[in-house]
Amino acid sequence: MIVCKFGGTSVASADQIRKVVDIVTSDSNRRIVVVSAPGKRFSNDIKVTDLLIRLGEKALSNGDTEKELCEVVDRYRGIAEGLGLSEQIVHIIEEDLRYRLSQDKEDSSLYIDTLKAAGEDNNAKLIANYLQFIGIDAKYINPKEAGLLVNNRPERVRALPEGDKRLSALKNEHAIIVFPGFFGFTEDGTLRTFNRGGSDITGSLIAAAVEAELYENFTDVDSVFAANPTVIENPVAIDRMTYREMRELAYAGFSVFHDEALIPAFRKSIPVAIKNTNNPSAPGTLIVKERDYNEQQVIGIAADSGFTTIYVDKFLMNLEIGFGRRLLQIFEEEEIPFEHTPSGIDNLSVIIRSKFLTKSKEERIVERIHKELEPDAVIVEDDYSMIVLVGEGMQYTTGLAARAATAIARTGANIEMINQGSSEVSLVFGVKKKDETKILKELYAEFFETANIHS
């Protein structure tokens, strides 16, 4: 059994949905189809989810919502007409939206969640309707009915394992299931959405629950590339990589696949295929548990900017048991996750994503460090980028760090930080933002263009 998920651009129009149906029906193992809300049809189009947020916000401010409602309904109408469906499905969708709008507005976050989820939910109904229309045994199933259970922490909605057993019953359905991505329900029946990109999570959860042989994630690129195509011209496609490699790449700017979505598949060792709805015969990228890393040590190079370093220096720091813990606690209490903590003998830096650091938080943190840890110096510097070389077995490859550091030296850029040692899968270089692009190009050339002439 294959679970396949189609992203926003794959289900944005009647033409796209016909491609989806062709893909689904071309392999009888494709039994469960998870769909996103209609995405962009062209570059400056607006995603249905964004239209729904706009609608919800208008409703919350007690304005007249007819215009915004119409925009959403029209998008579905356009798809329905393009697929030759009757007005009935559009009517169902419109009624559903009006019902959601009439819900209690007291908790605005819940209200917006309910509206946002309408994008996927109604698209699933529409696509199931189309499959039935063309004579295929298909069925829309709602996450509530299926038992997709989530926790009740709006700041970080996650699926609860208690739901897995009920979800696993989906594999007994005879019809092809069309399932909306992006949301689930709490124990008490409250609708909650995942983060953006959360349809990937839904697909992965279901694939894990039914123990699918494969989870296919259809999007609009042929594969995952070894480097960012907007920086590197025609980068090498990755045909096969491990979950951990995908995770490291996703962390540092590879936005192909949602981070958390890997977990359920990873836990059940279900292979994940990244494929292109618009070019389904392309081999795509297969994400698996293990690969033979002797063939290729470095599978990809990611780069991400927007990092800040907080450097703390204190003579004989390393004799103070608890110094590092107390420093990290200050960040924890300010709700700032840290990325790296390189250390010298008498100093420790905490590297964080700058987006978490407001001016007032920065001032408070520096003040607290001075007061609570009595350091000799605290220095905050931003505009750092992280360049991450990713590849299984990298740690066992003699000379790889030397090749990378030498390539960076060729650009004339300075290495501000190197972090190697915990992960077997990555080697992280901290550099100044201004040097990021030239370093990425040089490393790409070193590991992908001249791979054959190096030992």
Added chain:
Amino acid sequence: MIVCKFGGTSVASADQIRKVVDIVTSDSNRRIVVVSAPGKRFSNDIKVTDLLIRLGEKALSNGDTEKELCEVVDRYRGIAEGLGLSEQIVHIIEEDLRYRLSQDKEDSSLYIDTLKAAGEDNNAKLIANYLQFIGIDAKYINPKEAGLLVNNRPERVRALPEGDKRLSALKNEHAIIVFPGFFGFTEDGTLRTFNRGGSDITGSLIAAAVEAELYENFTDVDSVFAANPTVIENPVAIDRMTYREMRELAYAGFSVFHDEALIPAFRKSIPVAIKNTNNPSAPGTLIVKERDYNEQQVIGIAADSGFTTIYVDKFLMNLEIGFGRRLLQIFEEEEIPFEHTPSGIDNLSVIIRSKFLTKSKEERIVERIHKELEPDAVIVEDDYSMIVLVGEGMQYTTGLAARAATAIARTGANIEMINQGSSEVSLVFGVKKKDETKILKELYAEFFETANIHS
């Protein structure tokens, strides 16, 4: 005014003490002389401090202590006779030892401290006596009388700044002061010793208190070397380095100068000279606040073994605020200081000195990590060595990490960890113990033997 401190081998015999006196009297600025207990006269000799510990332990076990007492008194008698001093000073020393032995034994740690301190204390009396004997205006001063105040934490005795003002009065003495190293007194008059090597601390404290122009630390080597002379044949001598460089080298195996001893000198920017009692005309090593690092980026390479890595892996770890803090807290609660914490995206390692990890602590830590952090994996590995390249301004030197990593690659050894980024003064490589020596040799060759042929 110069404060000079003489280590154990410099004051181990009459001949050595004559060299000390020659050095002290050759420069009228040398006004304060801090002395250790008599050290080894030959390689399998026993230090007086060790004889005193043996004596104290015998007394604590209520055995007959005459033989052990005699051994100590005989050492001083040998020195006194060699210097032509009368039996009177030996008698004073013997009475002092008997008085210490008669002290209350209830707190065995205090009792041993009192006995250990006798080594320095009586040597200072003896040397002052000799100076007077040869007609020099000299004076023994006791740390209690001088006001060398320490805290009351036997597990980590440190000088209290409150004592500085009284200590500063030492500069007003007309006579040359002979001052015993290694111990001070708490507010309530209890004698407490510093760690081993603590005479360095006493010298540095006094140099800072009297704002000396120079603090000379006389020992039995000509200078600090760029690498361990037992591994590298005839390593380059370091003529000038900064406090921070000395500190980083001392951390990783350079035992020339006691770690904590640098602090008082560092705080008052007093230059520290490392010199050889047996070859006082050798230029030695001068430790200063700043140096021109353009002349030489790498000043020394240290290596130390006996490190253990605790690797913790958990999918999506870096989304869990507080994960790192909670991990470090477990080590803190087991009273284990950590050295480095390299991190991947989904994993974090804590590198500690293996000596802190008993089998039962290790089991408890691993169990707690499993229980409290629910990781996917915890792996403990030992037999790591740290190789530390030290040099001011290193961080600003493009290509230095590449040169070092390339040199290591030439040995065929794998780099297990690289830590660069916090310290401006060091670059740390974690390697397997078995590779330590060959890496140290290759790095030495790279940075010291072929320095001229590299850019």
